[in-house]
Amino acid sequence: MNRKKKIFQILKKRAKQANAKRAPQSNKPRYIAKADREQISSDDGTSTSTAESNS
Numbered sequence: 001m002n003r004k005k006k007i008f009q010i011l012k013k014r015a016k017q018a019n020a021k022r023a024p025q026s027n028k029p030r031y032i033a034k035a036d037r038e039q040i041s042s043d044d045g046t047s048t049s050t051a052e053s054n055s
Contacts, residue, residue, distance in 0.1 A: 032040070
């Protein structure tokens with residue numbers, strides 16, 4: 001009985017881990033590196049400043 005129970009526990013644990021991998025992740029936004037954030041903000045800043053100077 002113990003051997004059967006132990007095997008069943010192991011299989012159940014593996015199934016749970018597999019389901020956790022396939023499950024959708026949280027709604028947390030993807031990490032963007034600091035340098036990339038600065039580059040994006042500078043790109044946005046230049047586009048708004050050119051639009052302002054054209055007006």
